[in-house]
Amino acid sequence: MSVRELVVLGTASQVPTRHRNHNGYLLRWDGEGILFDPGEGTQRQMLRAGVAAHDINRICVTHFHGDHSLGLAGVIQRINLDRVPHPVTAHFPASGQHFFDRLRYSTAYRESVELTEVPVSADGVLATTGAYTLDSHRLSHPVESYGYRLTEPDRLRMLPGKLAGRGIEGPDVGRIQREGSLRGVPLEEVSETRRGQRFAFVMDTRLCDGAFALAEGCDMLVIESTFLDEDGGLAADHGHLTAGQAARVAKESGVRHLVLTHFSQRYTDPDVFEQQARAAGFEGGLTIAQDLIRVPVPTRHT
Numbered sequence: 385m386s387v388r389e390l391v392v393l394g395t396a397s398q399v400p401t402r403h404r405n406h407n408g409y410l411l412r413w414d415g416e417g418i419l420f421d422p423g424e425g426t427q428r429q430m431l432r433a434g435v436a437a438h439d440i441n442r443i444c445v446t447h448f449h450g451d452h453s454l455g456l457a458g459v460i461q462r463i464n465l466d467r468v469p470h471p472v473t474a475h476f477p478a479s480g481q482h483f484f485d486r487l488r489y490s491t492a493y494r495e496s497v498e499l500t501e502v503p504v505s506a507d508g509v510l511a512t513t514g515a516y517t518l519d520s521h522r523l524s525h526p527v528e529s530y531g532y533r534l535t536e537p538d539r540l541r542m543l544p545g546k547l548a549g550r551g552i553e554g555p556d557v558g559r560i561q562r563e564g565s566l567r568g569v570p571l572e573e574v575s576e577t578r579r580g581q582r583f584a585f586v587m588d589t590r591l592c593d594g595a596f597a598l599a600e601g602c603d604m605l606v607i608e609s610t611f612l613d614e615d616g617g618l619a620a621d622h623g624h625l626t627a628g629q630a631a632r633v634a635k636e637s638g639v640r641h642l643v644l645t646h647f648s649q650r651y652t653d654p655d656v657f658e659q660q661a662r663a664a665g666f667e668g669g670l671t672i673a674q675d676l677i678r679v680p681v682p683t684r685h686t
């Protein structure tokens with residue numbers, strides 16, 4: 385069974401609390417692990433959550449504020465200490481290359497792992513693997529910030545009943561898939577498209593086109609909601625979202641499961657985030673993130 389789940393390592397914004405570490409999220413997507421925005425303390429949160437350095441294939445940093453990136457130094461050194469046997473790729477805003485360099489080489493250690501840097505400087509595709517396409521969109525924050533999205537390719541599902549009805553069997557099933565039709569039967573008649581799953585990670589930002597573009601049609605959206613709606617002025621001033629705004633992005637984009645996170649330390653009752661997300665009209669699955677929880681990507685409709 386392939387596993388697709390979000391492992392939440394930390395959920396605090398600028399200031400960690402007794403119950404919330406700085407940011408950090410590992411997305412398990414089949415056999416791969418993608419680490420998003422490792423803030424301070426991520427290495428130890430990984431240990432607590434049962435995530436090993438070996439589980440990381442890719443690192444995506446939205447922007448270079450400390451709560452999203454200070455954990456890079458420790459995580460990169462740990463990847464090398466553990467001699468992770470596969471290459472690791474890191475994405476981050478190209479304008480922050482000097483920050484990445486400092487974090488990567490902040491202290492002495494022995495480099496044993498191939499870490500490839502693929503910085504982001506425009507909207508578009510960053511990587512295509514057999515399992516997904518990774519793309520990024522610019523967000524709106526005081527420092528340059530990019531959100532990320534994984535899109536699984538659509539696949540063709542053959543319909544056994546329809547194949548049998550047309551007398552197509554054995555090697556002919558492969559032939560019709562390759563050739564698009566067989567003995568006058570079009571491929572579309574005996575197959576259907578299985579839509580690929582989508583996951584997006586949006587943080588930190590005001591409401592902007594990039595947030596909506598990333599969220600469009602996602603099975604899971606992880607999005608910041610630093611503030612409650614009554615502090616919308618603060619959110620606008622500092623380039624953040626409120627719970628209601630984040631839920632609006634999800635609702636208007638047809639998101640199936642919404643994960644709210646990156647909470648300001650000023651709030652103590654997570655239930656209010658849920659209430660405001662629902663008040664904004666979002667009716668899908670909803671998780672108000674807590675450190676160390678796991679959230680499965682919802683199973684397919686079909």
Ligand SMILES: [Zn+2]
Nearest residue numbers: 397449451588
């Ligand atoms: Zn932040």
